[in-house]
Amino acid sequence: MSNDFTSGRDAVIASVSASRQVMGTWLMRAGTAAFFVLAAVQILFAVGVTNFGFQTWFPVFASFGLWSIIICVSNVLRYGEAGWRALFVLPAVFFTLAMVIFPTFFGFYIAFSDWNLSSASGQHFNGLANFYQMIDDERVWNALGNMVFYVATVILQYAIAFGLALLLNSDIKGQRFFRVAFLLPFMLSPVAISWMIGKSMLEFRFGPVTNLLRHLGWENPSLLTTPWLAKATLAAMDAWVWIPFMMILILAGLQALSKEVQEAAKVDGAGAWNGFWEITFPLMLPVSITTIILRIIFQLKLADIVINTTSGGPGGATDTVSSFIFREYKDRSNVGYGTMVAEAYLIIIIIFVMLLLKVASRYARRPD
């Protein structure tokens, strides 16, 4: 790992004594060598070449942590001030590398094997078999289709959130009370919400919501058993959680507008409707786009509420990709296939988010 700084590197290094530099260099070499020897010993032990090694891989993991510390220290010894500066960022970089890069690549390795934790035969490389199975798997396509639906509902959530933000931004008493009340759903655990709303308030026989719907003349409000209705219900629960998030961002954007614009933006002002579309909305476009993109990124991870309310049912109508993979593992222990779907999904959403950012950067500039 070489450490280069664009600004005044030589001047900074010059202030470090030669013996300190040598010490730092040797510390780095020794630490790196020790780490790789340890890892090699463990690898040879794990594949069965030698009979000397550790029970688990934890010592290797711990020595990676130790090695990162040695790198940081040797940087300080070798580069002085520049090393101290690198010390700000290095811990987070090492941590993320250890926790993300390795598991992601390891995931690709798992994805091309027939690994099923409940089968006795263990793990075998099976090439593209998982991939072909995924292409033919209607459940995966169904889950992807549902994701399109769930992502599309973000626009509706955005409209409601914008309306609420405008209400909160008008001249009202008790603004703080309403803000806290509106914010609370966002903070609650999705699992608790699944029970509170999904299992309890929507309970078919006596849930308060189903009771209300019966009062309103709907004879058979089977909210979670009719496929399209179940999808809409889950989207509504998800909206209940996430509208506050969007509302807070939009409200902050509204409050950052200049006073004159705010006057025009007041919902209770004269000509409010035209003022909104001609002034407020265009000015809010950058904030709106940031909000929607952040929200879509979170929406692509939607899982907890679906897993705990319907488990993807009825008949996969509410399934998301994440909840499908979750069940693939929990019910069938099918690690290989589940990981293949997960990695494919990752590639799809990276491409999708990249495209989204590209399109957004075109519209995100403030109109002059």
Place this chain on the structure above:
Amino acid sequence: MIPAALRKSLIYAALILWTFIALFPIYWTFSTTFKVAKDVQLGNILPWVQFQPNWLGLRAIGLSPDTIFNASTVRDEFLIRFWNSIAASLGASALALVIGSMAAYGLSRYQYKWLIWRNQDISFFFLSQLILPPVVLAMPFLVLYKELALLDSLFGLILIYTLMVLPIVIWIMRDQFDGIPQELEQAALVDGCSTWGAFLKIIVPIALPGMVAAFILAVILCWNEYFFAALLTSTKAKTLPVMVASQTGSQGISWWSMAAISSAAILPLIIIGIFLERYIIKGLTAGAVK
């Protein structure tokens, strides 16, 4: 034209309607804790008018006035889950706050160049983790944690939660540090402070409100996390959301005890929400709204 008074009342009507939508499920959960089966099945809502409050829910988890001093296995189980949730969310948030603030400060103040990596690449590297859905990491982690003997351990859970909230902490703190004028540390450096001395003594105290905001947001996210906890823990390190989830499908319907456990899972957050709302809004809007 709609007259001003009518417009005003329409605004309040809309506000109150949404307040009702936002708060009723919470009220329903708390009140169901005190209902017997009959009251649940009749869909009774108002206490004392429609149903008589009863300690049923709290008794089921051993926390009602008459059971709190008796031994109770359910209560022990519940308290372990509660403690696990607290330890995992506080531990992970603290770790993420420390390394995340440091990284955000470095990226905000210095120009790095490591091989082909410059500041914006490093920032992108951190922030891109936000896109990564938990499912992609979950199964590799399951297998790796097994090898590392970290499965079903609080330490393993803290590591993965730290990873989950680190990009958010960096995102928030970068915005905070960018807002602090550089002259402050330059003055400190002239006075003989070291780089780290200036950071710890001058900048950290100024950035403290932002750090509190990032910490609270991280705690909320970790406290509610279900996906990793469900896959990576089984008996020892199980957290409260997993306990809530594992009760749902089980034998019969003991509404009151489910309501009691759910209430316990959401109550700390409601308290945080009421008293620290300012910080939550600060954390949510940092970096997203300029």
